[in-house]
Amino acid sequence: MKRLVIDGYGKTVSRHGNQIIVRKEGKVVHRVTPERLRQIVIIGRGSITFDALRLLGRHGVDVIAIDRRGKTVVRLSSAMMRTVRTRREQYKAYEDARSGHLSKQFVYAKLKNQYAVLGSLAKTRRDTHPEDAELILAKRDDIKKHIAFLMEIEDQPIDSVRGEIMTIEAMASKSYWAAVSKIIPDEFGFEGRSGRGAEDPVNAMLNYGYSILEGEVWRGVHYAGLDPYGGFLHVDRPGRPSLVLDLMEEFRQQLVDKVVLGLITKRMAAPEDFTYEGDRCLIGEDLRRRLVVKVLDKFERYQWYRGCRRRWCDIVHMQAVEVAKYLRGEVGRYDGFYLRW
Numbered sequence: 307m308k309r310l311v312i313d314g315y316g317k318t319v320s321r322h323g324n325q326i327i328v329r330k331e332g333k334v335v336h337r338v339t340p341e342r343l344r345q346i347v348i349i350g351r352g353s354i355t356f357d358a359l360r361l362l363g364r365h366g367v368d369v370i371a372i373d374r375r376g377k378t379v380v381r382l383s384s385a386m387m388r389t390v391r392t393r394r395e396q397y398k399a400y401e402d403a404r405s406g407h408l409s410k411q412f413v414y415a416k417l418k419n420q421y422a423v424l425g426s427l428a429k430t431r432r433d434t435h436p437e438d439a440e441l442i443l444a445k446r447d448d449i450k451k452h453i454a455f456l457m458e459i460e461d462q463p464i465d466s467v468r469g470e471i472m473t474i475e476a477m478a479s480k481s482y483w484a485a486v487s488k489i490i491p492d493e494f495g496f497e498g499r500s501g502r503g504a505e506d507p508v509n510a511m512l513n514y515g516y517s518i519l520e521g522e523v524w525r526g527v528h529y530a531g532l533d534p535y536g537g538f539l540h541v542d543r544p545g546r547p548s549l550v551l552d553l554m555e556e557f558r559q560q561l562v563d564k565v566v567l568g569l570i571t572k573r574m575a576a577p578e579d580f581t582y583e584g585d586r587c588l589i590g591e592d593l594r595r596r597l598v599v600k601v602l603d604k605f606e607r608y609q610w611y612r613g614c615r616r617r618w619c620d621i622v623h624m625q626a627v628e629v630a631k632y633l634r635g636e637v638g639r640y641d642g643f644y645l646r647w
Contacts, residue, residue, distance in 0.1 A: 309345045309602055310338065313595055317352035321361050340365035344619075345525065347372070347518065348380075349598055366529075370521040374588055376504075376514035378521060383528050392531040395633040396549075400538060404633065405464035406471075408640055409539040412555045413475045414456055415642025419559040420482040421449045422647040427489060427567075438488045445485035452478040464538045471539065486563070490570060493577050507580045508566065510587040511597055515562035516554070518601045522619055523557065524550045526626035532633075553626060556642050561618060565600045569593075611643070 310326070312319060318329045326343065328336040340361055348354075348371040362369060363384045371380035399405050424446040431439040456474045459467050483499045490496045496508040504510040527534050527550055537548025539555070569575040579593040589597065605619040616624070625643050632640040 312348045313350045315351045319354040319358050321357040340367050343367045368525050372517050376517045378517050392630045393533050396536050399633050403461040405538040406467050407461040409464050411640050411642040412539050412552050415556040415644040417449055417453045417478045418644035421446055422645045423559045424485050425647040442485040445481040448481040449478045504587045505585050506587055510589050511566045515601050519562055522622055523554050526623040530626035530630040561604050
């Protein structure tokens, strides 16, 4: 199954029989059966009919729309799957040691992936930029120390250990982004990760990529029968999909960070590809398309997972299933996913 990206302006998604039709200015530019789709990603302006939504919903095809600032403004999913038992255990787990165990594993995987990415960056610069490579390796060693500190924390209810876990995560991330900044040209004005409301091109691309990743993780969480809003590591807030954000931590580096860095280092992105509205940095339309294509292409690539070659999008889904199995007591522990270095 594949994703259908709707970009540009004036496109209409509708239904014709058992097919999804995309028209632009009245002309059919694409047609596909819903059985061949897993998701529709809308990054331009257009419309979609109720008949198309009904057909997509019956076949479990998600629809997400992302605005030009990288914010997911619409997400439509088919009816809930699985049983209520999973959610009951998810809510109970917040009050016991399972919540701390899961939170540690989400962060452990994140730090291990940061460690791996820095190892790759240093290796490619060992001969051409030895001083940068040395600094990157030093920051990687810092992350290794933080991983050791993290694993010393006992599995307890998350409210008892969240402060310790988040402090370690923040310190490791500071080292990670300090190392990453060494390979980003000065003209991009990158001074570190700023989160939402990007003020520079790098953070604008990261935010946009993370929004695409959020849609993929949400799909995995949804079909695993979990509540996207019932997280552990991320504090509950109205409208915040905390569990989606929790599981995203395992995949940000490999699926988004590396794509963004690749676009920059291969000169496929330049400062002139961006515009500003006040202090907000926005990605130009052409680069936005390239970024979306690159991230979605990465989702479809294969990676070793539990002794088999799996697509990244399937690994995301399988990790969500592993969370659900752990909560239901079908496995004794949950292991976050990371690439070894």
